[in-house]
Amino acid sequence: MTEMLQYDFMRIALVMAVLIGLTAPAVGTFIVQRRLSLLGDGIGHIALTGIGLGLLTGTSPVLGALAVSVLGAIAIEVLRSRSRSGGDVALALLFYGGLAGGVLLTNAEGGGTSLQSYLFGSITSVSASDLYVVAGLAVAVLGIVALFGRELFLLCQDEEVARAAGLPVRFLSVLIAVTAAVTVVIAMRAIGLLLVSALMIVPVAAAQQVTRGSAARCCWPWASVYCRRCPGWRARSSTICPLGRRSCCWRWPCS
C-alpha cells in the first residue's frame, strides 16, 4: 500500500484528492441548501471555454478556466436573481454556449490537445505547479466558508430573512457562485468537469440520509484517510462519502 507513495505522481494525486474532498462538499452544502444543485455542472460547461482560451493563448488552462468560470458564475447569479421567468433558457444558452466555445477554441488552437482529460479528469497526470495553484484556491474556498458560514447558512435558508437581518444578500449570493466556480476549477484536473458537481452534491445528499442537522453538511471525506474518529470533534454519526467509509462531522460554530 505504502509502496505507491514512492512515486511523485501518486503523492501529488493523494494531496490533490484530499484537497478536493475537503473543499467540494463544504461548498456543496450551501449549494444544495439553496436548491442550486446543478450550479456546479453549469459552471463546468462554462469553464471549458476558459480551457480553450488558455490553450489558444498559450497560458495556463487552469487560470483560463478560473477566470471564465468566475465570470460565468457571476452571470448565472445575475440571471437567477433578475429574471423570474425565462431565466432557465438564458442559463441553458450560457451553459451550452460555454461548452461550444470550449470545443471551438480548442480546435482553433490546433495543437491536437484533447478536452478528454478536462472532461473526465486525470488525477495521476496532475503536475506539481497545478497542485500549488489548487492548494492556494482550496485555502481560499475554505477560508470563505469558515468566515461567511453563518451568513451563508441564513441566506440559504431564507433570502428575505437574511435581508431583514441586514446581510449583504447580493454580495453573499455572488460569493457562493464564485466559490462554487473556484471549486469546479480545483477539481477539474483531478475528477473532470462532468463529475465535479457530483463531489459537491453526492456527499451532502448521502449525509442527509443519516443525520438530522446541517452539522452533517460539512462532511469531510478526507478525515477518513487519517482517522476513524477525530478526538475533540463531536462526531455525530458516520457519513457515507465517495472517498471514505467513515468521516467526522464538524459542529457549526453557531449551534
Place this chain on the structure above:
Amino acid sequence: MTAEGGAPPFEMTGGRVRRDGREVLSGVDLRVAAGDLLAVMGPNGAGKSTLVKAMLGLVPLSGGGTAIYGAAPSRFRDWKRIGYVPQRLPMGGGVPSTVREVVASGRVARQSRWRPASAADRAAVDRALEAVGLTDLARESAHLLSGGQQQRVLIARALAGEPDAFVMDEPTAGVDAANQAALAATLRELAAAGRTVVLVAHELGPLEPLITRTVVLEHGRIVREQARADAAAPLAPLTALGRTA
C-alpha cells in the same frame, strides 16, 4: 413619538407598490409606535404581506416612502433591532437543519464574522427555544416538525436576535389551537417587555386580547383602523371581516 422620544419603529407615508402592472398597495399611511401590538388584517390579496415587506424594504416602493427607526430601509444599519418572521420555513429538499441551528441563525445580526458563537449567543438561543416551548425538540430536524411547530421555530429564530421590533407574516396560518395559545403566551411576554409587534393575520383567535391596534386592508388601502386605547368597541367585528373575506 415613541416612549424614548426617538423615531417610531415603522412609518410609511403614501406607500405604493406596483407589481406586474397592478397596484398592490395604493397610498398607505401607517405609523407604528414603540410598544404597539399591531394586527394587519384583511382578505386574501389585500396586500397585507406586501405592506409588511415594504415596511422592511424587502419589496421596493413605487411611490411614497417608508422608514425604520427614522431611516429609509436602504440606509438603515441597525438591523439587530428588527426581527422578521416570514410566512413559513421553505421546507422539502435542501439540507435539513436542526431546530437549534435554525434558531441560532437568528443571532447573525449580533455576531461578528471573526468570532465564534459566545456564551451570550448560546444563552439567547436557549431562552428563545424556551419561550416557544421547543427546548425538548432542539435537536430534531426542523423540516420534520408540524406546521405549527415550524412556525414556532421561525418565531424563536427572531426572538434569538433579541430585537426591539418584530414583524410576523401570518404567524397563525395553519396553526392548531395549542400552538396558537403558545404564540399568544410568547406575545404576552413581548408586550410586557415593551417590544413592538406588527403581525399579519386572517383571524386573531387567542391573540385578540393582546392586540392594541388593528388596521384592515382592502385592495391595497387601509379601510379601517382601530386602537384599543381610544375605541371602546371590541375588536371582534374586524376579526369577522377578515373571516368572511
